[in-house]
Amino acid sequence: MAGDGQRIGHAYIFSAPSAEESERMARAFAQGILCEHGGEKACGRCAACRKVEAGIHPDLITVRRLEDDKGRARREIVIDQIRAVNQDAWILPNEAARKVYLIAEADKMNPAAQNAALKLLEEPPNGAVFLLCVTNPSLLLPTVRSRCVERRGAGGEQEPEQESLKLAGEYLRAAAAGDRAKLVRWCFAQENLDQRDTQALIDALCLTVTDMLCARQANPGLSTRQLTEIAALASRCGEYLRVNTGSKHIFGLLAVDTPLGSGNRG
Numbered sequence: 001m002a003g004d005g006q007r008i009g010h011a012y013i014f015s016a017p018s019a020e021e022s023e024r025m026a027r028a029f030a031q032g033i034l035c036e037h038g039g040e041k042a043c044g045r046c047a048a049c050r051k052v053e054a055g056i057h058p059d060l061i062t063v064r065r066l067e068d069d070k071g072r073a074r075r076e077i078v079i080d081q082i083r084a085v086n087q088d089a090w091i092l093p094n095e096a097a098r099k100v101y102l103i104a105e106a107d108k109m110n111p112a113a114q115n116a117a118l119k120l121l122e123e124p125p126n127g128a129v130f131l132l133c134v135t136n137p138s139l140l141l142p143t144v145r146s147r148c149v150e151r152r153g154a155g156g157e158q159e160p161e162q163e164s165l166k167l168a169g170e171y172l173r174a175a176a177a178g179d180r181a182k183l184v185r186w187c188f189a190q191e192n193l194d195q196r197d198t199q200a201l202i203d204a205l206c207l208t209v210t211d212m213l214c215a216r217q218a219n220p221g222l223s224t225r226q227l228t229e230i231a232a233l234a235s236r237c238g239e240y241l242r243v244n245t246g247s248k249h250i251f252g253l254l255a256v257d258t259p260l261g262s263g264n265r266g
């Protein structure tokens with residue numbers, strides 16, 4: 001199996017523009033973990049691979065939104081579902097060396113469910129691997145994201161574009177400089193961005209802040225607390241964008257609620 005000779009982390013985020021694509025990526029990865037022959041890729045022929053393809057591998061457990069009485073998917077993944085995962089994850093695998101939990105639309109976990117997931121990721125049961133499928137990683141708690149390896153789908157659309165990353169950098173430097181007027185001017189300058197570009201900017205901001213929190217990227221002088229606040233603010237903006245809040249409102253929020261660094265006043 002894929003674990004021999006290469007280290008498998010215990011938690012991954014698969015991010016793609018559609019829920020189907022993110023789940024497809026995670027399933028392919030799970031197949032590689034569970035494959036009897038291992039290697040970089042699943043062989044696609046062994047019993048384990050075929051069971052994954054048929055959706056009947058007993059060690060690949062999929063969690064998705066429950067349905068209501070009328071058969072419609074509920075709005076959120078709830079805490080009881082994550083608690084059930086936690087209990088199950090301590091039980092040994094049936095056939096494979098690992099148990100893989102695929103959480104479809106993990107960005108639809110409500111806050112209580114995300115906190116339960118965080119506890120699980122902080123002290124993962126031996127041999128359990130968690131695959132979080134998302135279309136909008138900024139809806140995950142930064143603390144959850146920081147414990148996962150992120151894999152982005154190919155195709156580029158969900159990759160934050162260079163321009164968005166540049167803007168996110170400008171915003172963070174303005175915040176770090178501690179000059180509210182400068183930050184407000186920056187926000188005014190962006191408020192004509194359309195919904196899509198605003199979303200791309202918020203995604204880029206989440207990504208950059210997460211990198212800074214994990215020390216994968218130097219930060220312009222913001223404290224951990226300020227970065228965490230900015231991450232929370234960005235995920236709030238992401239939620240507003242999902243209900244079609246206009247860009248003006250988003251940048252208004254950033255102008256007012258962004259915590260300021262102490263600047264370079266020495």
Ligand SMILES: [Zn+2]
Binds near residue numbers: 034042048
């Ligand atoms: Zn195989």
